[in-house]
Amino acid sequence: MQETSAILFKHFTLSTIRYFVLAGIPFLLFYKFFTTWFNENKIQNRKANVKDFVREIGHSLQTTAVFAVIGYLALQSPIKNYTRLYTNINDYPGWWIWVSLMISLIIHDTYFYWMHRLLHHKKLFKLAHLVHHQSTNPSPWASYSFHFFEAWTEGAVLFVIMFLIPIHPVTVILFTIVGFIINVYGHLGYEIAPKRLRNSILFEVLNTSVHHNIHHSKFKGNYGLYFRFWDRLMGTEHPDYVKEYDRIQQKRFGTENQKAPLQSQSS
Numbered sequence: 342m343q344e345t346s347a348i349l350f351k352h353f354t355l356s357t358i359r360y361f362v363l364a365g366i367p368f369l370l371f372y373k374f375f376t377t378w379f380n381e382n383k384i385q386n387r388k389a390n391v392k393d394f395v396r397e398i399g400h401s402l403q404t405t406a407v408f409a410v411i412g413y414l415a416l417q418s419p420i421k422n423y424t425r426l427y428t429n430i431n432d433y434p435g436w437w438i439w440v441s442l443m444i445s446l447i448i449h450d451t452y453f454y455w456m457h458r459l460l461h462h463k464k465l466f467k468l469a470h471l472v473h474h475q476s477t478n479p480s481p482w483a484s485y486s487f488h489f490f491e492a493w494t495e496g497a498v499l500f501v502i503m504f505l506i507p508i509h510p511v512t513v514i515l516f517t518i519v520g521f522i523i524n525v526y527g528h529l530g531y532e533i534a535p536k537r538l539r540n541s542i543l544f545e546v547l548n549t550s551v552h553h554n555i556h557h558s559k560f561k562g563n564y565g566l567y568f569r570f571w572d573r574l575m576g577t578e579h580p581d582y583v584k585e586y587d588r589i590q591q592k593r594f595g596t597e598n599q600k601a602p603l604q605s606q607s608s
């Protein structure tokens with residue numbers, strides 16, 4: 342019992358450090374030290390205030406505690422014996438670490454899209470998801486700002502992945518780090534995508550910070566996490582997304598970027 346609580350405490354400490362480092366560094370850069378520098382990158386004109394940050398950090402700490410329990414259950418409790426977790430790295434080729442990471446992100450995106458649509462059902466929205474949507478102008482601190490119930494449904498994706506594909510603990514750790522970095526980017530409040538993304542095929546596939554920011558400001562549309570795939574397939578992408586993305590990028594890069602919106606409207 343004492344050992345279990347020590348493991349849980351270790352998971353909680355690591356997941357809290359991950360939160361404060363990966364959300365804290367961008368917060369300091371964009372909201373404290375270089376705010377003027379990034380002025381053109383700002384998605385909404387409004388400024389999030391300290392009250393928002395405190396609420397977001399409070400809920401996020403609760404989420405890190407839930408994720409600590411999930412991490413323990415998935416990796417160190419007897420549940421792991423029913424999953425496809427492998428600990429001998431030589432059981433699969435080295436490249437599988439990276440391929441399984443990519444597949445994990447695709448599974449997560451699909452899981453998240455449908456869970457998120459469900460959470461927007463009237464009753465579930467009021468009961469749980471409203472907590473995340475209190476951040477109508479999100480900051481990096483909002484990345485884990487979930488209701489207790491939503492924190493469990495968010496974290497449970499780990500079990501889904503571990504039941505579906507052979508996965509090494511290293512990939513699990515990479516998945517939580519990469520997933521969280523993309524999550525922070527979605528809640529950054531600033532668009533940092535390079536200019537060339539707009540005319541690349543990746544723009545058609547990947548989500549951007551503007552994409553998720555619109556979900557927070559409008560409450561409807563743009564339910565995807567990493568990719569645009571499900572929103573486009575299900576017709577749930579916000580109709581103003583590309584226009585809004587182009588508006589921000591033109592603010593950053595000037596009128597020379599104007600070719601892009603014309604191309605987008607014809608596609």
Ligand SMILES: [Zn+2]
Nearest residue numbers: 457470474556
């Ligand atoms: Zn939502």
Ligand SMILES: [Zn+2]
Nearest residue numbers: 473528553557
């Ligand atoms: Zn969000």
